Amino acid sequence: MKLLTIVGARPQFIKACMLSKAFKKHPQMEEIIIHTGQHYDYNMSDVFFKQLNLPEADYNLGAGSGTHGEQTAKMLAELEKLMSSLKPDLIIVYGDTNSTVAGSLAAAKLHIPIAHIESGLRSFNKKMPEEINRIITDHLSDYLFCPTDTAVINLSNEGIRKGVHQTGDIMYDTVTFFKPHALQHSTILKDLALAEQDYYLATIHRAENTDDPVRLKSIFTAFRQLKKNIVIPLHPRTKNKIKEFNLSSLVSSPNIKLADPLNYFDMIALAANANIILTDSGGLQKEAYMLRTPCITLRDETEWLETVEAGWNHLTGADTNTIVNTVKNIQTPQAYPLLFGEGTADKIANILVKEFKKG
Numbered sequence: 001m002k003l004l005t006i007v008g009a010r011p012q013f014i015k016a017c018m019l020s021k022a023f024k025k026h027p028q029m030e031e032i033i034i035h036t037g038q039h040y041d042y043n044m045s046d047v048f049f050k051q052l053n054l055p056e057a058d059y060n061l062g063a064g065s066g067t068h069g070e071q072t073a074k075m076l077a078e079l080e081k082l083m084s085s086l087k088p089d090l091i092i093v094y095g096d097t098n099s100t101v102a103g104s105l106a107a108a109k110l111h112i113p114i115a116h117i118e119s120g121l122r123s124f125n126k127k128m129p130e131e132i133n134r135i136i137t138d139h140l141s142d143y144l145f146c147p148t149d150t151a152v153i154n155l156s157n158e159g160i161r162k163g164v165h166q167t168g169d170i171m172y173d174t175v176t177f178f179k180p181h182a183l184q185h186s187t188i189l190k191d192l193a194l195a196e197q198d199y200y201l202a203t204i205h206r207a208e209n210t211d212d213p214v215r216l217k218s219i220f221t222a223f224r225q226l227k228k229n230i231v232i233p234l235h236p237r238t239k240n241k242i243k244e245f246n247l248s249s250l251v252s253s254p255n256i257k258l259a260d261p262l263n264y265f266d267m268i269a270l271a272a273n274a275n276i277i278l279t280d281s282g283g284l285q286k287e288a289y290m291l292r293t294p295c296i297t298l299r300d301e302t303e304w305l306e307t308v309e310a311g312w313n314h315l316t317g318a319d320t321n322t323i324v325n326t327v328k329n330i331q332t333p334q335a336y337p338l339l340f341g342e343g344t345a346d347k348i349a350n351i352l353v354k355e356f357k358k359g
C-alpha cells in the first residue's frame, strides 16, 4: 500500500514522526514523504526532521512564503502533478495549515482517499485561516482521526459521521517518546541562565495577534509588567511584525528574553520547567497540559476546550490587564484527567492497515 504523507509546517513534522515509526511495523505500508516547503528555515524545518528521526522528505516542493492564495496555489499545482504520477492509495494530511488544505484538495479531485490527522477541531471563528483549512479538509476526508470527543461531536454536527475515529492525540505520543531525552540532554535552561520553575515561556505567531498592532502591543505590554523572566522564541512572522509596527522598544525589557525559534528538545525542556506557558499556539496549549504546566491562551477562543474545563488552560485574549491578572492568580489544579489518549499512532496505523486489507 502506497501512502503519501504531506507535511510543510513545524507542528506537522512533530506529528508525522510518530506515525512514520508506526508504519515501519507494517512492511506492506510504503510511505512517501512530501514536504511542501511552507516552512523552510533550518530551525523551522530541518532540525525537526533530524531530532525526531523523521525520514528525509522524498520530495520538497519549495512553496515558501506568500499570500494564502499564492502559497496554497503553488502547493496545489505541484501536488496534483506528483499525485498523478505517484498514484498513491492514500494521502495523509495533518492539522490545519495551507499545506493540509492543498494536499486534500489535490487528492480529492484525483479521487485519492484522504486521511486527516487531528480532525474535527473547530474554533468557530472563520476569520482564522486555520479554521477554513480544517473545515474544507474534514469535508473532503475519508478517514478522520479525532484527538478528542469534542472533535467527534463537531464533525457529527456538520453531518460527518462516516470514517470518524477517536484515536487520541498523536502529539501526546511524540511528547511521551522524546521527553526523557529532551530533559536529559537539553542545555537550554543553562544557556539562557534560567532556573527551573522560575520563568515564563511564551510564543505568539497567530495572524490574529501578529498582524493586529493593537493586540500585539497589548500582549507585549502585559509581558513587560510580569515579575519574572519571560522567554519568547520568536516565530519569523512575529519578528517581522515587531519591526513593521515599530515595537522594538516596547519589546526590549529586562525581563523579556527573545530567542530564535527553538528545536523540539529545547522547547520541551523549557515547557516542562516553566511556571506558566503563555501562547496562541494550538500545539503548545496541548504540550503544556501534557507536561503539567499551567497555560494561558492569548486568544479569544480555543479548539482545546477540555484543557480549559480541566482548569489547566485560561483564555485571556490579548487584553493587557486580563493577562497580568491571570498570571498573578493562576493555580496549579490538583486533578489531572487523561484527555489525550495513548498509543495514537499505532491505533491510526492499525485502522488503516485493516481498512486497506478489506480492499
Ligand code: UD1
Binding pocket: 009, 010, 011, 038, 039, 040, 041, 042, 044, 045, 065, 066, 096, 097, 098, 099, 129, 130, 205, 236, 237, 240
Ligand atoms: C503556519 C500555519 C499555522 C501553524 C504554523 C506553525 C497556515 C495558514 N498557518 O503559520 O496553522 O500553526 O504554521 O508554525 O498554514 N517564515 C520564515 N521562515 C520559515 C517559515 C515562515 O521566515 O521557515 C515567515 C515568512 O515570512 C512567512 C511567515 O513566516 O510569510 C508566516 O509563515 P506561514 O507559512 O505563512 O504561516 P505560519 O505563520 O508559520
